[in-house]
Amino acid sequence: MLTTRPTTEQIAEIAEIGHVLGHVLVVNRRYTDLFEWGQRTTAFSLSAEIQRRLLPPAFTCEAGQFTLAGRLEPAGTVGGDTFDYALDRGTLHLSITDAAGHDVQAAMLASVLVGALRNGRRAVRDLHSQVVDANGELVAHSGPGWFVTGQVVRIDLERGTAGIVNAGHPRPLRLRHGQVEELPLAIDVPFGLDPDRSFQVQPLVLEPGDRIVFVTDGMLERNAADLDFPSALLDSAHLHPREVVHELGAAVLRLTGGNLRDDATVLCLDWYGGSTERETHHGASQELASK
Numbered sequence: 001m002l003t004t005r006p007t008t009e010q011i012a013e014i015a016e017i018g019h020v021l022g023h024v025l026v027v028n029r030r031y032t033d034l035f036e037w038g039q040r041t042t043a044f045s046l047s048a049e050i051q052r053r054l055l056p057p058a059f060t061c062e063a064g065q066f067t068l069a070g071r072l073e074p075a076g077t078v079g080g081d082t083f084d085y086a087l088d089r090g091t092l093h094l095s096i097t098d099a100a101g102h103d104v105q106a107a108m109l110a111s112v113l114v115g116a117l118r119n120g121r122r123a124v125r126d127l128h129s130q131v132v133d134a135n136g137e138l139v140a141h142s143g144p145g146w147f148v149t150g151q152v153v154r155i156d157l158e159r160g161t162a163g164i165v166n167a168g169h170p171r172p173l174r175l176r177h178g179q180v181e182e183l184p185l186a187i188d189v190p191f192g193l194d195p196d197r198s199f200q201v202q203p204l205v206l207e208p209g210d211r212i213v214f215v216t217d218g219m220l221e222r223n224a225a226d227l228d229f230p231s232a233l234l235d236s237a238h239l240h241p242r243e244v245v246h247e248l249g250a251a252v253l254r255l256t257g258g259n260l261r262d263d264a265t266v267l268c269l270d271w272y273g274g275s276t277e278r279e280t281h282h283g284a285s286q287e288l289a290s291k
Contacts (some may be wrong), residue, residue, distance in 0.1 A: 050107035071245035073264040080106025081263035097150035098216040138192040147190040162204035175211040180230040208273035218264035241268035
């Protein structure tokens with residue numbers, strides 16, 4: 001415990017220690033169940049166990065051009081929500097999906113789609129080919145009428161350009177210059193319904209200072225519908241994306257009394273631009289782009 005206000009050097013040292021510790025936790029959790037035991041207060045169902053394995057190992061990703069954070073509030077019976085991301089030298093890939101049904105069926109649908117999207121991404125396919133191939137795999141490995149809604153995004157970090165596929169999913173919200181608006185995206189059919197579907201890759205226009213929030217319908221419908229989402233985004237504009245997703249998840253739990261009827265998932269992207277000079281050696285910059 002510090003007895004006096006820490007110096008600038010002490011703050012930098014503490015930040016460095018915290019950053020290293022975070023890397024240790026992320027890496028070592030692959031080899032032990034210790035961290036899972038520490039996070040669980042109740043036993044998981046089989047479907048919840050499958051669903052959890054689909055999520056990325058870290059729920060926050062920080063880089064010079066952006067910050068990304070996600071959160072999933074699981075319903076009592078798993079609703080098939082997932083989010084995923086990957087960062088390579090010049091590209092950020094992200095997705096958010098919601099499989100139809102509940103329990104093991106939903107978890108299995110989500111597994112096929114997320115696995116197929118990752119497979120296409122790792123084969124360095126372009127966004128259109130990635131989603132078309134993933135849709136074909138889902139049709140081939142699921143029953144009639146089974147489907148998954150979702151959005152898949154690819155961002156060129158050097159050019160600051162992005163494309164998005166919107167497969168029957170709730171439109172993202174954008175916070176820009178103090179105003180919240182729904183992005184006017186065209187909506188394709190969900191994944192898994194049409195084996196010959198050619199999905200539309202739409203431009204996702206990004207400006208420095210933008211905050212884009214992707215959600216599943218569990219954040220907006222059923223017993224979470226009383227949440228004033230635009231107001232909640234404005235009220236949390238000063239927060240880091242990691243705090244934003246926790247605040248929104250907590251708000252949904254408060255409104256529903258902790259009794260979610262569907263998974264509620266949120267993914268928050270802050271965009272700073274390709275020519276940013278943000279300092280990210282120790283995680284989040286203390287001077288985030290103004291909204």
